[in-house]
Each structure stands twice: as structure tokens, then as C-alpha cells.
Amino acid sequence: GENVEQHPSTLSVQEGDSAVIKCTYSDSASNYFPWYKQELGKRPQLIIDIRSNVGEKKDQRIAVTLNKTAKHFSLHITETQPEDSAVYFCAKRDNNDMRFGAGTRLTVKP
Amino acid sequence: DAGITQSPRHKVTETGTPVTLRCHQTENHRYMYWYRQDPGHGLRLIHYSYGVKDTDKGEVSDGYSVSRSKTEDFLLTLESATSSQTSVYFCAISEQGKNIQYFGAGTRLSVL
Numbered sequence: 195g196e197n198v199e200q201h202p203s204t205l206s207v208q209e210g211d212s213a214v215i216k217c218t219y220s221d222s223a224s225n226y227f228p229w230y231k232q233e234l235g236k237r238p239q240l241i242i243d244i245r246s247n248v249g250e251k252k253d254q255r256i257a258v259t260l261n262k263t264a265k266h267f268s269l270h271i272t273e274t275q276p277e278d279s280a281v282y283f284c285a286k287r288d289n290n291d292m293r294f295g296a297g298t299r300l301t302v303k304p
Numbered sequence: 305d306a307g308i309t310q311s312p313r314h315k316v317t318e319t320g321t322p323v324t325l326r327c328h329q330t331e332n333h334r335y336m337y338w339y340r341q342d343p344g345h346g347l348r349l350i351h352y353s354y355g356v357k358d359t360d361k362g363e364v365s366d367g368y369s370v371s372r373s374k375t376e377d378f379l380l381t382l383e384s385a386t387s388s389q390t391s392v393y394f395c396a397i398s399e400q401g402k403n404i405q406y407f408g409a410g411t412r413l414s415v416l
Binding site for chain 2: 200226228236237238239240243245283285287290291292293294295296297
């Protein structure tokens with residue numbers, strides 16, 4: 195499987211602002227794209243996911259968009275809060291091959 | 305959290321010694337995975353299992369072996385640990401037909 199590139203590696207925003215994290219990939223077989231949040235010293239936890247037949251999915255303040263033609267997908271967090279501070283990982287799955295991005299450390303300043 | 309237990313949670317060992325990490329699940333999920341997490345690399349798949357005695361290699365399988373003799377247990381073995389295997393190891397599980405993977409709490413391994 196091919197890897198996934200994630201940007202930016204660090205992101206600092208003011209409380210209440212929006213945060214956007216973008217991931218790109220190069221293969222055509224991946225059909226599932228999850229996002230995980232990992233707080234310091236904790237396990238990664240799924241926060242939202244999207245399948246390749248869907249272009250956008252929203253869950254309260256979190257949304258994910260997928261552009262399969264351009265091979266990129268993004269995580270959008272609106273009205274950020276200090277508790278959103280964590281490392282976020284994108285991933286893509288092709289059968290049993292799950293590849294993760296290197297992560298984005300998001301800091302929300304109160 | 306899904307019923308996943310990793311043991312030990314922390315281990316310090318010496319280069320050249322064998323090490324076995326255990327992942328135990330109470331969810332009866334078919335699929336189990338071992339990942340390692342290193343700064344700048346995210347999570348990388350080492351091996352996975354799609355049933356009892358059915359395993360396959362992942363992206364970074366060299367130096368690791370696995371075994372699954374029961375649905376609930378997936379063991380990761382470092383036959384002869386090296387300093388490059390110092391990492392945090394996560395186990396994950398998923399149901400057949402479902403994409404979502406649930407992670408265990410992790411094992412921090414230091415090889416000196």
C-alpha cells in the first residue's frame with residue numbers, strides 16, 4: 195500500500211477559531227478514511243470517518259471532506275475548545291492495509 | 305473503551321533478549337492488529353490476524369512474529385530485541401465487515 199501525507203505537523207489556533215488538517219494519498223484502491231484523536235499518553239480514538247462513496251460527513255463541530263478525484267481528504271473542526279488540543283491522525287484503508295499519516299499536533303489557546 | 309487489554313503496559317529490556325507482548329480482547333472480534341507508534345511516523349502496521357492461526361504481515365514486520373491460538377489473544381514476539389524496536393506498541397481490533405478499529409491502551413517498550 196501507499197502512504198498518506200498529512201499537513202500541517204503542528205497547528206496552533208485561538209479558542210473559537212476553526213482548524214483544518216489535510217491528508218493526501220496516491221493510490222486508487224483506498225475506500226475508507228478515518229480520523230483519530232490521541233491525547234497525551236492515551237490510545238488513539240476514532241472521531242469521524244468517511245467512505246469513498248461519500249463526499250462529506252459532519253458530526254457536531256467536526257466534519258470530514260473527501261475529494262477522491264484529487265486524492266485528498268480534510269478534517270475541519272469549528273469553534274475549537276481547549277479540550278480539542280491533541281494529536282490528530284488521518285488514515286486510509288485498502289482491504290486490511292491501514293496506513294496512517296504522521297499526525298498533527300493541535301493546540302487550542304484559551 | 306472496547307474490551308482490549310494489553311500487557312505489560314511498560315517494559316524495559318536489553319538488546320538481544322526475547323520479548324512477548326500480549327493483546328487480549330473480550331469482544332469476540334475476528335480481526336486483530338499490532339501497530340508501533342514512533343514520532344514522525346504515526347502508526348505503522350506490524351502484523352495482523354484475520355482469525356485463529358491466520359496472520360499476515362504488515363508494513364514493518366521484519367524482526368517481529370505473531371501468534372493467535374485463540375480468538376481473544378494475539379501475541380507479538382520480538383525474538384531478539386534491538387534498540388530500533390524501542391517504541392509504543394498498540395493492539396487494535398475490528399469486527400468482520402466493519403472498518404472501524406478500536407485500540408488498546410498501548411505498551412511502552414524500551415530496549416537498552
